[in-house]
Amino acid sequence: MTEYDYDELGLVAGLEIHQQLDTATKLFCQCPTEIREPEESTRRFTRYLHPTRSELGEIDDAALEESKVDREFEYLAYDSTCLVEEDEEPPHELDDEALETTLEVAQLMDMSPVDQAHVMRKIVVDGSNTSGFQRSTLIATEGEIETSEGAVGIEDLLLEEESAQRVAETDDGVRYSLDRLGIPLVEIGTKPDISTPDQALEAAERIGMLLRSTGKVKRGLGTIRQDVNVSIAAGARVEIKGVQSLDDIDDIVRNEAARQVELVEIADELAEREASVGEVQDVTDVFEGTDSGVIAGALGSGGSVMAVPLSGFDGLVGREIAPDRRLGTEFSDHAKRHGAGGIFHTDELPAYGVTEDEVAALRDAVGADPEDAVAIVADDDEIAESAIEAVAERARSSLEGVPEETRGANDDGTTRYMRPLPGAARMYPETDVPPVEPDPSEVPQPELLTEKVERYQAEYDLGSGLAEQVAYGKHMPLFEDVVSEGISASDASGGSPDESDGVDPTLAATTLESTLTELRRDGVPVSDLHREHIVSVLSMAESGDLPNEGVPDLLRALAEEPDRSAEEAAEEAGLGGADEEEVREAIAEVVERNESQVEEEGMQAFSGLMGECMGALRGKADGDLVSQLLREEIQKRA
Structure with missing residues (x-):
């Protein structure tokens, strides 16, 4: 991959670190924070979620798009699940233990606690919370950490409730588990002070070390997640969510910067070509009797094939913008959000059972010239139409360059489209939980892990x-x-x-x-x-x-x-300690069995006999004692 001059690109990045706290109970109820197996579930219930308006009567764009996907949300409840988790009872007061740990984190980053902390509701209609919103509380602001490439400001520190755990896709929607819902979570947001992929990784490592220094955070897969905000000067801010491994952060930033460079270059090329996006059309007739399995399957189920002509896009839909991802992959991500399996486009056809004659007929049907591209979706009528409209909208944004959006992190360091960036309409006050006044005066200053290493060496001789x-x-x-x-x-x-x-x-x-x-x-x-x-x-x-x-x-x-x-x-298990006399007897038996070896090798026989003695004692005696008595026994017989 090309390594860019990031200063020249105008790379700007920021981090959002989400870390579960290791508290005894959840943030707004007294349920345990133990993760359960889905098989332990004792009952299930379902919900449908819809976006709500803010205090100003606005609906958040991200929530609105999420609500367009008609899904049923199924929740697994356990013997420990309470009415708060089911959204059948108001939340209790903010957990004291979680608040104290959050204030410890604030100290480690030199942050200033707020005078009064108010719980807010953040709209989420993806099913990850039974209430349709996540509760979040600003605890501290204006801190700083150091990296080898300069200081990185910490903008805010929030205390939140963890979302429900997504465990399966169902025929009707998504299945969630309520064991994780409500676990206290801190969110640390940096300022956009990061200017290279390596600095992003170093900043994340530093924050991770500070969090673990409290000794009060959960460990293991899924207990910490990193979101990364990335932009270049000619691009746009993109939020990348769900980076599971800290080691992937530099690759995520590097790949996103490269993706934005490619999208800007594509937009420039499209401008030179005076490209445009045409109207969506039904081209089902073109594919009657097709040998393409995907298209034939959709038509056989009563579906249709919808197309959008992309004037001036020929050769650019198939252009790679990230490892194994093309502009057409971006279009496909948007189609999938509306239930389609994906798209076909003329940069990759004929293929997948679609013939040259069908491609030619497709171009004729939508009035596409050789310098144009065409994208199609084959699916149920409603899905095909909404999916191709989403593809057309994403194609139009290609004319402008890089769209602002929220993307999900893939395991290979690339990203995929998730939804539009959320706006201010997403937040509004929580009226069921009283505000609290954080008091950092009695919160201890945790010892840094780097300091612990030095102390363990000096104090414990490790x-x-x-x-x-x-x-x-x-x-x-x-x-x-x-x-x-x-x-x-x-x-x-x-x-x-x-x-x-x-x-x-x-x-x-x-x-x-x-x-x-x-x-x-x-x-x-x-x-x-x-x-x-x-x-x-x-x-x-x-x-x-x-x-x-x-x-x-x-x-x-x-x-x-x-x-x-x-x-x-x-x-x-017979693992109690043996007294010295028992040890001597066991050693004597071993030495006697190997008497000829002892007479011939003397103390050289020690190594071989030591293992046999320890095996005979089956962990009942300390190795130092066995070693001492075995040497004595060999010396006597040699």
Whole structure:
């Protein structure tokens, strides 16, 4: 791909980072924030959503276009679903824990909290909220982060409710799950200070580090999403939503800048050709008896073929504007929004069963000359007509250059059309939730992850690599708990702590960052391990009731049967610590079985026998003790 001079292009980009908070309950109700499996659903209900007017009587363009797609929304409810989530009861007051965490984030970005926070309704009629709107609250403004290419301003910080999770397409519409709906979410919006793809990635990484520094954000796929706003001087602002992987941000910005360059060049070429878009026409007769499977299928179901002539567009509809995406792909995206499977256009025909004779007849039917292109849609009458009208409208915007719009991120770093950009008519006050006055005075200043890495090395003597793994890993809050004083098995589930010096930091770090990973790779269901399981196992190891070598086996046993306590699982698996005399006897038996090897090799036999001794003890003894006693036994016999 061409690497542009982004300063010359006038590239401007901004980020919107959406991060779920790890709170006990949801933002406007007391339901848990646990993600469920669709199979756990206990009932279902359906809704149809329609856009509402703002206080000024306006309807948002994005909501209006979304409402043109007639769909039924089905929702999966659970035993934990409440009336607030179903929009059958007013929302409760803003969650205190979520507000406090949001204020911590504001501190880390040097932002100024608002004097009074008012909950607003943001219209969404795509089914992702049962109410037809998302509740959002401005908490702080005017902050800043640093990057190697200069400072990036933080415009606003909002506290929002997460949307419902889309789980399936149905014959009538879309199916959503209500488990995610209402989870507290912070939205961080930067100013348009980003001028290169690399700076966009660096800014996103910095914000991600600051969020994780609180220790109060959810981790894992889908818990953080990045939206990117991109424009070039000759282009237009485009909002790209749903960038799942932070590593994709620079590619998204790079590809969007290139796409806008191509669209501007196409518009210039169209202007030179004095191009125009004609009227939509019914060309069903042209394709009677066609061998094209798609077209024949539509006609066989009583559908029609609709066409739009594109004067001066020949050769440009098939022009690539992004990797594996052409101007015709853009047209097709708009057609798909209206239910069509896609479009055909003359830059790619004859193909797909459409013959040269049919192409010639199509051109004749709509009055297209050789320098013109024609786009067609074959589908049910209503879908074909609305889809081809959408294609015609997108073709007209090609004459102007880059349309302002909201696009969705694809896995390959490209984007697709979603809807028009939302406007001010999208927001209006929420009357069911009272305003709050944020008080940052008692909110602690979180320690940055970069500072944690340095502290773990100095305070706990962890290597730099392990310290960084722990600080940036999802188990960091648990590590902090188990290595601090007063954390032991008795308070694993929130009870009163015993007097304790905490778990050995190296053991805790390797267990959380290495042992659990290795068990997961072996197919052990480590996701079934709860916090109390891990705390109890580490506490048993620290007290001497479990050798360090027995930690993986005990965690495996608990993961496979999580209803047991660590003590019960250790007893059933025979993982309790052996006393020194038992260890000596086991070692003596191993050495005696290998007596000739010991006599011949002496201490050189140690390595081979060590593994056999550990296997014989089955994790009941610490490796250091086994090593010491094995050396003594070999020395006696050698």
